[in-house]
Amino acid sequence: MTTQSAVPDPRLVERLAQPTEEELASLDAWWRANNYLTVGQIYLMANPLLRETLTDDDIKPRLLGHWGTSPGLSFIYAHASRLIQATGQEMIYLAGPGHGGPALVAASYLEGTYTERFPKITQDTDGIRRLFRQFSAPGGIPSHVSVTTPGSIHEGGELGYVLVHAFGTVMDNPDLVTLAVVGDGEAETGPLEGSWKGISFLDPEHDGAVLPVLHLNGAKIAGPTVLARKDPAEVRSIFQGHGYEVIEVEGSDLPGMHNRFAAALAEAWSKIKAIQASARGGDWDGSRPHWPMIILRSPKGWTGPDVVDGVQMLGTWRAHQVPLSGVKDNPEHLALLEGWLRSYRPEELFDENGVPTELVQRANPSGDLRMTASPHANGGLLTVDLDLPDFRDYAIDVPSPATVRAESTRKLGELMRDIYRDNGDRFRLFCPDETNSNRLGAVFEVSNRAFAEKVFPEDVALSHDGRVMEVLSEHNCHGWLEGYTLTGRHGWFATYEAFAMVSASQTIQHSKWLQEADNLPWRADVPSLNILLTSTAWRNDHNGFSHQGPGLIQNVITTRGNIGRVYLPPDANTLLSVADHCMRSRSYVNLVVIDKQPQLQWLTMDEAIEHCTRGAGVWSWAGTDDGTADPDIVLACAGDVVTMETIAAADILREHLPHFRTRVVNVVDLMTLPRRKDHPHGMDETLFRELFTDHVDVVFAFHGYPGAVHQLVHGRPDADRFRARGFIEEGTTTTPFDMVVRNRVSRYHLVMDALNNARRTPPGASDLKAFCEAKLAEHDAYVVEHLQDMPEVRDWMLPDRSAGA
Ligand SMILES: Cc1ncc(C[n+]2csc(CCOP(=O)(O)OP(=O)(O)O)c2C)c(N)n1
Numbered sequence: 001m002t003t004q005s006a007v008p009d010p011r012l013v014e015r016l017a018q019p020t021e022e023e024l025a026s027l028d029a030w031w032r033a034n035n036y037l038t039v040g041q042i043y044l045m046a047n048p049l050l051r052e053t054l055t056d057d058d059i060k061p062r063l064l065g066h067w068g069t070s071p072g073l074s075f076i077y078a079h080a081s082r083l084i085q086a087t088g089q090e091m092i093y094l095a096g097p098g099h100g101g102p103a104l105v106a107a108s109y110l111e112g113t114y115t116e117r118f119p120k121i122t123q124d125t126d127g128i129r130r131l132f133r134q135f136s137a138p139g140g141i142p143s144h145v146s147v148t149t150p151g152s153i154h155e156g157g158e159l160g161y162v163l164v165h166a167f168g169t170v171m172d173n174p175d176l177v178t179l180a181v182v183g184d185g186e187a188e189t190g191p192l193e194g195s196w197k198g199i200s201f202l203d204p205e206h207d208g209a210v211l212p213v214l215h216l217n218g219a220k221i222a223g224p225t226v227l228a229r230k231d232p233a234e235v236r237s238i239f240q241g242h243g244y245e246v247i248e249v250e251g252s253d254l255p256g257m258h259n260r261f262a263a264a265l266a267e268a269w270s271k272i273k274a275i276q277a278s279a280r281g282g283d284w285d286g287s288r289p290h291w292p293m294i295i296l297r298s299p300k301g302w303t304g305p306d307v308v309d310g311v312q313m314l315g316t317w318r319a320h321q322v323p324l325s326g327v328k329d330n331p332e333h334l335a336l337l338e339g340w341l342r343s344y345r346p347e348e349l350f351d352e353n354g355v356p357t358e359l360v361q362r363a364n365p366s367g368d369l370r371m372t373a374s375p376h377a378n379g380g381l382l383t384v385d386l387d388l389p390d391f392r393d394y395a396i397d398v399p400s401p402a403t404v405r406a407e408s409t410r411k412l413g414e415l416m417r418d419i420y421r422d423n424g425d426r427f428r429l430f431c432p433d434e435t436n437s438n439r440l441g442a443v444f445e446v447s448n449r450a451f452a453e454k455v456f457p458e459d460v461a462l463s464h465d466g467r468v469m470e471v472l473s474e475h476n477c478h479g480w481l482e483g484y485t486l487t488g489r490h491g492w493f494a495t496y497e498a499f500a501m502v503s504a505s506q507t508i509q510h511s512k513w514l515q516e517a518d519n520l521p522w523r524a525d526v527p528s529l530n531i532l533l534t535s536t537a538w539r540n541d542h543n544g545f546s547h548q549g550p551g552l553i554q555n556v557i558t559t560r561g562n563i564g565r566v567y568l569p570p571d572a573n574t575l576l577s578v579a580d581h582c583m584r585s586r587s588y589v590n591l592v593v594i595d596k597q598p599q600l601q602w603l604t605m606d607e608a609i610e611h612c613t614r615g616a617g618v619w620s621w622a623g624t625d626d627g628t629a630d631p632d633i634v635l636a637c638a639g640d641v642v643t644m645e646t647i648a649a650a651d652i653l654r655e656h657l658p659h660f661r662t663r664v665v666n667v668v669d670l671m672t673l674p675r676r677k678d679h680p681h682g683m684d685e686t687l688f689r690e691l692f693t694d695h696v697d698v699v700f701a702f703h704g705y706p707g708a709v710h711q712l713v714h715g716r717p718d719a720d721r722f723r724a725r726g727f728i729e730e731g732t733t734t735t736p737f738d739m740v741v742r743n744r745v746s747r748y749h750l751v752m753d754a755l756n757n758a759r760r761t762p763p764g765a766s767d768l769k770a771f772c773e774a775k776l777a778e779h780d781a782y783v784v785e786h787l788q789d790m791p792e793v794r795d796w797m798l799p800d801r802s803a804g805a
Pocket of ligand 1: 068069097099157158159160182183184185186187189215217219220221225300320
């Protein structure tokens, strides 16, 4: 989607840059009101408008919150609101230092959205008292700009992600400007340092714009920040080097700061508009624009206590949290607090009933233009379902199990290609430089890679208007997708399995966000965060130990509640079915794990759909259990490579011990294993018994760390009987079969496990165990000699059992 964008009228920009006395009075009143409410939230539980002298009874017993960053956040916010009022610009506000929660809660309160979302927090004296009491309090709200804060899509608890979120919000969102405040402490984090590159992937024609405001308030929790102590010229050149046009504002004088910041914001906005007008108007040479950013130098704890107990507070790290401690027991601090609160002149800000005065309210934009009311920050409201092709059309023909080999993810690539084609403004793939490697390259038939820097003739599928996002940063990919989905659009993050751990913390943080959002009826469901892990531990043939790590599964199954989903489709048809489901789902974190290498195909499309619908099932064709009596052993598997080993193990058992009753169970939806009370996908006990019985031993071959199986089946009947095998950190650059041998999950290990744990020891068991040991020895010798797997393993398939074959 492209929208026209006109160069703004210079008179408008000039007017924006020079606030009138009247505008300044209102803007400053709004800022003072915000600061008042911020301090009140941190300290007060009664006497909210200081109608009486402050006493220790009015003070909360536990003083929890962060003052230092808050006045800077609200200062920027107030000015952004003025810009919105004057221009009608659609804007959202992301606070990197999310610990400045009270300032954003106060913004929402002053804009009226807080009362709209939480009617008990009325806009009157009692409402203010409740607002104060609930902050950082049991039964109340957290201290950050979290899920409960209207207008927020960025908690800012774990620092470092504000810019990646911001860039994700504006992709395919041409009318939106996302203002992202970056803390100078936050700017020291790895993810944030890498995220300035977002503009190298932004298309001014089809995307919106991010306006970063780097807030150099000088300090973090306990010391100075790097950027604040650098020579300003060095700082400037860092960001100029990233391609930004730097606008600087410094000081604490008022109203001087208001005037200078208004001018800076006007300049930044007009530059954004000019860039977009040029790109959308057809007179653009295609070079990467110099997007504006603002560097704001203002004191930490601005407008707060200057010196406390003889120690400098204002402008130092000491202002980070609660500048006046022990207020309940310290009359001097109590008096300082009262003076501080009164310095904002609350009588001008709230009328006799506690309603924000007209002077304050005048500074609010109206309706959905209020940043705390923006539908972009409640993206489910804007979500349009994907126009999905029928995934069955991409099916692989599987005449009989394990007779066809194919690269399963290639089929997913074809499906994604057509989703790209049919959903030009609401679907993107985010991948750290591996789209082709992960066999998803079909998407390049319909979209290039996004790239705003220079493009050379030898480049392939690369252009400024490309929409496949490839940047060698898992943090950027993950964060962009989060911003994209939280504003209502759909996508996938596809990455090497091991390197999903780089952004694992983002996966966890996003799960927490969705978990909390689930409790708030006004937060509309957003498209799920879909993560595809391919290039897995088992088949990283040309890489080594560093590339072998299935840890993300562990993280996702450990998240609380119903947000996390883990799918281990064993082949292409199950992958297609799972992917379709994920793209229709809302507000989940869907983790899909499947390797990209050619692999055996097991199920027809109809069988795959049935299997995926149940999440787990008996593959009766693979075992010797006819269902009339309990099997001797259950061979269970979850994951593509270990599924092959399990089926091969069952085949060896069938061949050598035809009367030994094996039952093969494949699990595609890992979350069917826990009890239903532990996860909504948990299968009911009857089905669990149907699959696993309640007493027969289960040899479980698992894609990830074996401990996960024990965690998942905890509380199931006789859970001790589950013998889990999986990745035990034995890895290197070696053959595929050597990987499963090293990790003791090869077909031969599984056969021996089955015999060792079966309810009865069948005649011939010791011969078969000896056979397996011999095979493993033969393998050891063969791979070293021939540098590849034994042909019987390498080319292993099942006989074709289809009719007429
Ligand atoms: C990744 C991460 N590491 C550490 C912290 C702990 N922490 C909370 S606030 C803060 C200092 C933040 O400084 P800055 O970004 O400059 O914010 P401001 O000074 O505006 O408060 C730190 C280190 C965190 N929240 N996230």
